[in-house]
Structure formats: C-alpha cells, structure tokens
Amino acid sequence: MTIHRFAFPTTIHFGAGARKLAAGELLAHGLRRPIIVTDRGIAALPMLAEFQSGLAGLEHAVFSGVHGNPVKNQVDAGVAAYRAHEADCVIGLGGGAALDVAKVIALMAVHPGNVLEYAWDHPQVRPIEKRLPHFVALPTTAGTGSEVGRSSVISEDDTHVKRIVFSPALLAKAVFADPELTLDLPRAITAATGMDALTHNIESYLSPAYHPLCDGIALEGVRIAARALPRAFADSTDLAARSDMLMASMMGAIAFQKDLGAVHSCAHALSTVNDLHHGLANGVMIDHVMRFNRSAAAAKMDELARVAGVPNFIDWLVRLKAELGIPAKLSELGVNAGHLPRLVDVALKDICHQTNPRPCAKQDFEQLFAAAL
DSSP: OOOOOOOOOOEEEESTTGGGGHHHHHHHTTOOOEEEEEEHHHHTSHHHHHHHHTOTTOOOEEEEEEOSSOBHHHHHHHHHHHHHHTOSEEEEEESHHHHHHHHHHHHHTSSOSOGGGGSTTOTTOOOOOSOOOEEEEEESSSSSOGGGOSEEEEEOTTTOOEEEEEOGGGSOSEEEEOGGGGTTOOHHHHHHHHHHHHHHHHHHHHOOSOOHHHHHHHHHHHHHHHHHHHHHHHOTTOHHHHHHHHHHHHHHHHHGGGOOOHHHHHHHHHHHHHOOOHHHHHHHHHHHHHHHHGGGOHHHHHHHHHHHTOSOHHHHHHHHHHHHTOOSSGGGGTOOGGGHHHHHHHHHHOSGGGGOSSOOOHHHHHHHHHHHO
8 A cells, every 4th residue: 555645735714905914923933033044035125125024023124135046155155144133034035046945044043064964865964853933924925835845946156056955944934925026027027937936836736746736726826827827917007917817826835746747857857057047947938848748638738728718728828928928949048059968968867757747758858858948
C-alpha cells in the first residue's frame, strides 16, 4: 500500500484592507521590532509609506535592497539589516522576489553559514534546526504566490544559477492578501505575473504526481485566472479582477506543492542565462511546451479548455499571450541561437521537468527552445 503525505499552508487574511491587520498580528504575539523586507520599486511608492503609517506601536525598519531575480548578496545585506535593527520579526511586502528574500532573511537570522548551503540540492545541505523569527507576508503582485509557499528561490551571485531552499519552516505565520496592494500595477507586470500564476495552476494540474486536492485547486485557479487576467490587464483599477488574480496566484502556489513541469525548467534557464523575468519567461514558453505535452496529456488539456471556457486550450494560450503583449518568440527578448546550449544545459539540470507529463531529454529541450526562438 502507498501512503501519500499531504500538507496545506498557513492562515490567510484575504480581502481589501487586509494589510491593516498586520500590525495587530505582530502585537498579539508580543513582537515590537519588525523589519520590512521589500524591493526598490515598492520603496519608491506611496504604498510603503501608507503601510508604515499603519504600524503604530511597532518600531520598524525597512530593508529595500531586493531587485531583479534575487541573489545571495541581497540576502546577506538583509540579514545584516535585521541584526542592526535588532529585529524580532520579518514583514515581507512585495512580489515574489521580496517575499523569497524575506523568508531566508528570517532563516539566516538564526542559522549559521551561507544561505545557499540550505538549498535542497547542496551536497552537504545544512539542516534547519532552530525556530525562525515570526514572518508575515503581504503580496503586491499576483504571480508567484510566494506568500503561501514553503520555498525560496535565490540565485548564486556569480553564475545566477537558481537554488531552492525548501522547508515548511519557511511558511509565513500569517498572510495578508490585500488586492488593493496590487492596484495600478504596470500592464507589463500584470501580464507577466498573471502568466506566472496561470502557469503554476496549469503545470501542477498536468503533473502526473498523485494529489487530487491540488488538482481541484489548480483547475479552479485556471478557471478564475482565465476570466480575470484579461480584465486586470485592461483596467488596472478593477478591484474585483485584481482580487480574483490574487486568489488564483495563491491557488497556483498551493497547488504546485504537487510539482511543476517543463515550462518552469525552461523559465528557470531563461532567468539564469538571459536574466528574464520569471513570469515573462513562463508566458513565452507555455504554449510551446503545451504542444510538446499534448500527446501525453490530451484528456487533461481538454479539461483545462473546459474550465477556461474555450474550445482549444493551446490556441487560447496563443491568443491570450497576444492580448497581454507577451512575446510569441524568445528572439523578441534578445535570446538567440548562441544561447541555446547553455539554456538546454540549465533546463535539463532543473528538477521541475521531472514531473512533466511527457519526459524531457536533452534533444527535447533543444527542440523546445529552437521552436520558441
């Protein structure tokens, strides 16, 4: 008999104004000195000042050194800021990069060594033995769903190879999912993060791993995103659409504890080699990988088409990309044939394709990237 082990994440406060509950959460736990971990973009917006104004009773500091695809030195700087403030908790405010960095700042605040030594694939991976500082998350984009995730993706400083620290210990103690924080996002960010959320739901559903709970969540996530993403893209002030996308994003992140697929292996390679935004890379690659997968997952793709309300799922993805301004080809983003050997090498070493519905060998990645050029 096979035993399957399931786990679902933390308490979520969801809805407009949820951000205003964060201070009370920390005070209720006897915490007084949070450090807010955010990115350069958020730090320059009124959003941060407005959030800070609601932290009465808390002596807070801000670390805003996150930018791009996060790397180890950003974590190191954040840990130094945590210690300089003598912080007792961490508030993650931002997109997936800021939230991923916030998680491992909490980890490294109480653990020795190098953050990359805690990555799951390190040859002498260090154990997470100590209780982490209290961490709460407030997402400002609807893409990665990092606020409900138990992993953090941090790149090496020199090679930019992505490393994944994975542990239930990284889960936020509470999530304040406030769609008002996602209003007025630039259209390009709405599109890229939205395609990330959609890809998480699609790939987790298509994964052959056994997890019917995640399958149900992923299908509903696709249904919600298929209707909400074009609306959120068309009108940055549409609170209902922003709310739906924030929910679809969290659903995708919850679902992909079941695992992902080859779209993500390709996207991780593109982020490593060409420094592409992760969601944008997913968006460019998704229809190409779905064509590759069709022969191995026809019934599931028909079900995806049904919940999306379209006759043909892959054709719909192509139309959606065009509507959102997602490039059809990698060449539009500066990727060329000279990049292919390195892209294939990184993608092949990435773990995500191990649960793709159709196995991917080296020649398959060569053909996928060539088709996407």
